[in-house]
Amino acid sequence: MSVVRETSDAPGILGGDSSGTSLVDLLDRVVHRGAFVSGDVTICLAGIELVRLDLRLLLVGIAEATTSREGGVT
Amino acid sequence: MTAIGLTGLYAYAIARADLELPGDTGARVLRHGALALVVKEVPLADLQVDERDLSEDGALARLVREHDAVARAAAERGPVLPLRFGTVVPDEAAAQRLLDSRQVDAARRLDAIGSAREWGVKVLRTDDGPPAAAEADRSSGVAYLAQRRAALQAAEDASRRAQHVAETVDAAVERWVSDAVRRRGGGQGLLLDVAYLVPRDDETSFVAEIDRLAADLAEAGVRLEISGPWPPYSFAALEGEPDERGP
Numbered sequence: 001m002s003v004v005r006e007t008s009d010a011p012g013i014l015g016g017d018s019s020g021t022s023l024v025d026l027l028d029r030v031v032h033r034g035a036f037v038s039g040d041v042t043i044c045l046a047g048i049e050l051v052r053l054d055l056r057l058l059l060v061g062i063a064e065a066t067t068s069r070e071g072g073v074t
Numbered sequence: 075m076t077a078i079g080l081t082g083l084y085a086y087a088i089a090r091a092d093l094e095l096p097g098d099t100g101a102r103v104l105r106h107g108a109l110a111l112v113v114k115e116v117p118l119a120d121l122q123v124d125e126r127d128l129s130e131d132g133a134l135a136r137l138v139r140e141h142d143a144v145a146r147a148a149a150e151r152g153p154v155l156p157l158r159f160g161t162v163v164p165d166e167a168a169a170q171r172l173l174d175s176r177q178v179d180a181a182r183r184l185d186a187i188g189s190a191r192e193w194g195v196k197v198l199r200t201d202d203g204p205p206a207a208a209e210a211d212r213s214s215g216v217a218y219l220a221q222r223r224a225a226l227q228a229a230e231d232a233s234r235r236a237q238h239v240a241e242t243v244d245a246a247v248e249r250w251v252s253d254a255v256r257r258r259g260g261g262q263g264l265l266l267d268v269a270y271l272v273p274r275d276d277e278t279s280f281v282a283e284i285d286r287l288a289a290d291l292a293e294a295g296v297r298l299e300i301s302g303p304w305p306p307y308s309f310a311a312l313e314g315e316p317d318e319r320g321p
Contacts, residue, residue: 033307
C-alpha cells in the first residue's frame with residue numbers, strides 16, 4: 001500500500017486531537033502556513049519573534065533530513 | 075524588558091462573528107463587526123520555548139498541538155482562517171484593530187473556504203537519486219566531466235518528472251478540489267508538496283482518486299503520501315499581507 005495515512009482513515013473527523021500526526025508535519029502546517037498578520041497588533045516581543053523565525057530555518061533542515069531518509073539516500 | 079508576569083491574547087484563527095466554540099478548548103471568541111477572533115489569554119513567558127527541543131513532550135510540541143487542536147475545534151463549527159503559530163495581540167483593543175482592518179478580505183476568504191477542508195499530498199521519489207557531485211571521481215578529468223553531466227541530467231530529469239507528476243495529480247483530482255497551493259519539493263526525495271482544498275461532500279471521491287493514483291505512480295518510482303483533513307492552514311493568506319509563506 002503506497003498511501004500513508006497520517007491522521008484518520010475516514011474523512012469526516014476533523015475534531016478531536018492531532019495525536020496521530022507527526023510533529024514535523026504538524027510544525028510544517030502550523031508554523032509555515034496559516035495567515036500572517038502584520039501591523040501594530042502583533043506583539044514583537046523578542047522571544048515570540050524568535051520562535052517564529054528560528055523555527056522556519058530549523059524546519060528546512062528537518063524537512064531535508066526527513067526526505068533524504070525516506071528517499072533512501074544517506 | 076522581561077516577559078515574566080505579562081500576559082497577551084494568543085490568537086488562533088479568524089472566523090465569522092457567529093462562531094460558537096465548543097466549551098472544552100480553553101479559548102474564547104472576541105467578536106467585532108462581521109468577524110471573530112479565537113483567542114486565549116496566556117502568560118507570555120509560556121511562549122518563550124526552546125525551539126531546539128522537538129521532543130514530543132516538549133513545550134513546543136505542546137503549544138503546536140494546542141494551536142492545531144483549537145483551530146480544528148473552531149473549524150468544525152464554521153469556516154476559519156488559522157493564524158500563523160505565535161500570533162499574539164496585547165489586549166482586546168488590539169484584537170479589534172486586527173479584525174477592523176480585515177473585515178472585507180477576511181470575510182471573502184471565509185466565504186471561499188466554506189466547509190471545505192485541507193488535504194496534503196506529498197510526492198516522494200522512491201528510486202535512487204542522482205549521484206552526488208562530491209562523489210565524482212576526480213582522478214580523471216574526462217570521467218569527472220561525464221559524471222557532472224550525468225548529475226545535471228539527472229537533476230533535470232527529476233525536475234521534469236516532478237512537473238509531470240504535478241500535472242498528473244492536479245488533472246486527476248481537479249473535479250474534487252476548490253483550490254490548491256503547490257510548493258516546490260524541498261529535500262532530495264520530495265518531488266512535490268501540494269495542499270488541496272476539498273469540499274466535504276467530495277472528500278471520499280478525492281481520497282479514492284489519490285489512492286488510485288498512488289497505485290499507478292508506484293510503478294513509476296514515486297510514492298504519494300496523503301495527510302488530512304486539516305484546518306485550511308494553506309488557504310488562509312490574507313490580501314495585502316507580505317507573502318510569508320515558508321520555503
